[in-house]
Amino acid sequence: xxxxxxxxxxxxxxxxxxxxxxxxxxxxxxxxxxxxxxxxxxxxxxxxxxxxxxxxxxxxxxxxxxxxxxxxxxxxxxxxxxxxxxxxxxxxxxxxxxxxxxxxxxxxxxxxxxxxxxxxxxxxxxxxxxxxxxxxxxxxxxxxxxxxxxxxxxxxxxxxxxxxxxxxxxxxxxxxxxxxxxxxxxxxxxxxxxxxxxxxxxxxxxxxxxxxxxxxxxxxxxxxxxxxxxxxxxxxxxxxxxxxxxxxxxxxxxxxxxxxxxxxxxxxxxxxxxxxxxxxxxxxxxxxxxxxxxxxxxxxxxxxxxxxxxxxxxxxxxxxxxx
Amino acid sequence: xxxxxxxxxxxxxxxxxxxxxxxxxxxxxxxxxxxxxxxxxxxxxxxxxxxxxxxxxxxxxxxxxxxxxxxxxxxxxxxxxxxxxxxxxxxxxxxxxxxxxxxxxxxxxxxxxxxxxxxxxxxxxxxxxxxxxxxxxxxxxxxxxxxxxxxxxxxxxxxxxxxxxxxxxxxxxxxxxxxxxxxxxxxxxxxxxxxxxxxxxxxxxxxxxxxxxxxxxxxxxxxxxxxxxxxxxxxxxxxxxxxxxxxxxxxxxxxxxxxxxxxxxxxxxxxxxxxxxxxxxxxxxxxxxxxxxxxxxxxxxxxxxxxxxxxxxxxxxxxxxxxxxxxxxxxxxxxxxxxxxxxxxxxxxxxxxxxxxxxxxxxxxxxxxxxxxxxxxxxxxxxxxxxxxxxxxxxxxxxxxxxxxxxxxxxxxxxxxxxxxxxxxxxxxxxxxxxxxxxxxxxxxxxxxxxxxxxxxxxxxxxxxxxxxxxxxxxxxxxxxxxxxxxxxxxxxxxxxxxxxxxxxxxxxxxxxxxxxxxxxxxxxxxxxxxxxxxxxxxxxxxxxxxxxxxxxxxxxxxxxxxxxxxxxxxxxxxxxxxxxxxxxxxxxxxxxxxx
Numbered sequence: 005x006x007x008x009x010x011x012x013x014x015x016x017x018x019x020x021x022x023x024x025x026x027x028x029x030x031x032x033x034x035x036x037x038x039x040x041x042x043x044x045x046x047x048x049x050x051x052x053x054x055x056x057x058x059x060x061x062x063x064x065x066x067x068x069x070x071x072x073x074x075x076x077x078x079x080x081x082x083x084x085x086x087x088x089x090x091x092x093x094x095x096x097x098x099x100x101x102x103x104x105x106x107x108x109x110x111x112x113x114x115x116x117x118x119x120x121x122x123x124x125x126x127x128x129x130x131x132x133x134x135x136x137x138x139x140x141x142x143x144x145x146x147x148x149x150x151x152x153x154x155x156x157x158x159x160x161x162x163x164x165x166x167x168x169x170x171x172x173x174x175x176x177x178x179x180x181x182x183x184x185x186x187x188x189x190x191x192x193x194x195x196x197x198x199x200x201x202x203x204x205x206x207x208x209x210x211x212x213x214x215x216x217x218x219x220x221x222x223x224x225x226x227x228x229x230x231x232x233x234x235x236x237x238x239x240x241x242x243x244x245x246x247x248x249x250x251x252x253x254x255x256x257x258x259x260x261x262x263x264x265x266x267x268x269x270x271x272x273x274x275x276x277x278x279x280x281x282x283x284x285x286x287x288x289x290x291x292x293x294x295x296x297x298x299x300x301x302x303x304x305x306x307x308x309x310x311x312x313x314x315x316x317x318x319x320x321x322x323x324x325x326x327x
Numbered sequence: 328x329x330x331x332x333x334x335x336x337x338x339x340x341x342x343x344x345x346x347x348x349x350x351x352x353x354x355x356x357x358x359x360x361x362x363x364x365x366x367x368x369x370x371x372x373x374x375x376x377x378x379x380x381x382x383x384x385x386x387x388x389x390x391x392x393x394x395x396x397x398x399x400x401x402x403x404x405x406x407x408x409x410x411x412x413x414x415x416x417x418x419x420x421x422x423x424x425x426x427x428x429x430x431x432x433x434x435x436x437x438x439x440x441x442x443x444x445x446x447x448x449x450x451x452x453x454x455x456x457x458x459x460x461x462x463x464x465x466x467x468x469x470x471x472x473x474x475x476x477x478x479x480x481x482x483x484x485x486x487x488x489x490x491x492x493x494x495x496x497x498x499x500x501x502x503x504x505x506x507x508x509x510x511x512x513x514x515x516x517x518x519x520x521x522x523x524x525x526x527x528x529x530x531x532x533x534x535x536x537x538x539x540x541x542x543x544x545x546x547x548x549x550x551x552x553x554x555x556x557x558x559x560x561x562x563x564x565x566x567x568x569x570x571x572x573x574x575x576x577x578x579x580x581x582x583x584x585x586x587x588x589x590x591x592x593x594x595x596x597x598x599x600x601x602x603x604x605x606x607x608x609x610x611x612x613x614x615x616x617x618x619x620x621x622x623x624x625x626x627x628x629x630x631x632x633x634x635x636x637x638x639x640x641x642x643x644x645x646x647x648x649x650x651x652x653x654x655x656x657x658x659x660x661x662x663x664x665x666x667x668x669x670x671x672x673x674x675x676x677x678x679x680x681x682x683x684x685x686x687x688x689x690x691x692x693x694x695x696x697x698x699x700x701x702x703x704x705x706x707x708x709x710x711x712x713x714x715x716x717x718x719x720x721x722x723x724x725x726x727x728x729x730x731x732x733x734x735x736x737x738x739x740x741x742x743x744x745x746x747x748x749x750x751x752x753x754x755x756x757x758x759x760x761x762x763x764x765x766x767x768x769x770x771x772x773x774x775x776x777x778x779x780x781x782x783x784x785x786x787x788x789x790x791x792x793x794x795x796x797x798x799x800x801x802x803x804x805x806x807x808x809x810x811x812x813x814x815x816x817x818x819x820x821x822x823x824x825x826x827x828x829x830x831x832x833x834x835x836x837x838x839x840x841x842x843x844x845x846x847x848x849x850x851x852x853x854x855x856x857x858x859x860x861x862x863x864x865x866x867x868x869x870x871x872x873x874x875x876x877x878x879x880x881x882x883x884x885x886x887x888x889x890x891x892x893x894x895x896x897x898x899x900x901x902x903x904x905x906x907x908x909x910x911x912x913x914x915x916x917x918x919x920x921x922x923x
Contacts, residue, residue, distance in 0.1 A: 087438075089439065090441060090524065090526075129521060130525060133518055134522060134527060161805050164805075166436035171439075173510050174430045174432035174433045175455045175513050176455075195804060200432075293432040295435070
């Protein structure tokens, strides 16, 4: 691994009672994007910022969410496109440029429930590779019940993207292994399998999922892929949605034995806590790439918070001998 | 045995194959000879699974060398002379190719380096060509230096020289360390590109890392070929070849750069693979365009390069290939013996051009039931006056279709058709696409019991399931829904014309496009061609190295879709697309795409 990092799961009360130097939220059209902010009314926060989706800035739901966030005290807004990482880099570098050397770990809270994966991957890329101080990042994900029967799954795949900081070593490694993080998308994993044509294929599924029947739904949707590409399930690994640390550890166990021989491409479908774990793997191993497809949805969906949270603390220690 | 027979066809992708497996299963085609002997830069155009990767991977020195050492039974004269050819090329050092896959992971990460995309592309492609050139160097030293001590010393000399030429941070003296060092450079350079993207200033060490790969594109590769020529006594007349696989991942700007090099480079030759409509431009980075036929020629390998041949020659070529592919795969399994494709699936009733399966009286009866008045009258007249013309103009064209139609109209309950069966139909339904053939074999053997023969009914059932799964694949692609709907529309139209409307002697099963078709329709057709679900119909005996239809042209439905739509797998007469979209019969006015 490139860095000294620790990934731990955190309880709801620990998360709420912590103090944060910087809080980063995202504002979009999903109602759940204000849920975490609503829990932080009594929490000491030095510096907050809200990343707001430029492409849906006129969506009434997003305008309403931004008003709600403003009411909670989160009124410093940065408007940017979902794949615009330069502005994220500028913002995070600006926020961290006056950090005192030798102080306690700098504490950041990120609500990634409605956040573009590019944004938090860019933040992690900077903090892992170019920030000199020890930092503790608490990632919070607010679970939701998806409107699976209302056209939520009716989307088309878009452009193929690589997450910033997760390019891997695809130039010099001649063999490819694919790890497919599976979710509710039937066609995406098959499409990527066609595209990557990996020499070796693994899959990961959320079990248990955020609701009791989600695991079976994911198994049904991915049935064909599991049968044909994952050797009838022999190459399928299950990992709980509620533990990013366990999912990350599971990924590490898949990656370590093959990393000398293969460039490993993690194909990002599946629930967001799994995507966070795989992004961490992409940033912390030098020959792991994270690849995904943008989605084209014809309409916005009413994704409401269920009240359940997945909370993870990632500690990056750039100078382990000092601690 | 049956389970190992089923397992035998599960892997189908050349990228997955070990070098050994690729060499053992490789079938030397005319396109391969074209690539090997042409003195031009070439672009291999082929749909997904058509064998592009296998072709240019086999051109590489290490695979050609393995082929030259392949031991076969003397019975196969063709293969024996091909191996002799490979031996000659390796011995004379006349053609030394390096295989470089252009992977989606690094090509698409260019988007993360706004402002430095071109620099990153050049740097990465230089590193990729050099990293893969190591494979070629190792193969050459293994082949041309017999003495082990001498080989080790040569390895040391070459590595030291390349460390210097490629400005590595340290001098390296063996190939395995060399690979690791290039991996390190890739990782560190990625960090540096990220740092630049963040707007953080680079230090001197960072600015100079991997500097040699920032030079002109392909220069580090070309310089290295010269060094290797000196060390291994490779003559000046040798052709150094770069085989770039999967150029469809590249953007138009990158194709311009490659075109510029193909137009001007005279020290190396290029063999580049892409999908039929994914050579994005003929422009270059200078004012002149690349000249197809002069700077570059196309090799179109779909349907095994038979698209400009007559139907009978094409069918025979494809059937021979399918049989050989089946045999070659089974040879890899010691536990499977005594099974031939024909033994397993038998002959095809549908495509037999013989009166043994259906005599003239029976045929005339079917014509009476299913054909339009003009065709009935003509058939009767020709049968009475000129049997040769009857056979050529009526029986040959209609026999299979009439059998399909008769069976379709008389099928009861859940009974299965036996007609999509046998070697000839099976190979036609593969369209000569090797990966599709493997999938077809895999479907055929799915759930097979201990029998070594599959009944026509079971074959038909499995081929139909294969056929639908081939169509469904297009939905997985970007913009694939549109192509799926388009194929459904024309497939349903041909089905209606084949099975419901009274038949004439020329049944339509291809479409003619005007230059004025809408862009979205053209996009749907291009995607279908790229995935091998439609094929352009070339003029017979045309020079297919130059011609490729852009909008205006004729396109046929892939044969693999014929079982799903209950069609006879053939090209058929072309009909204007306009007539397909606005059929005269019935009330099925077809909108091209559903509203989105």
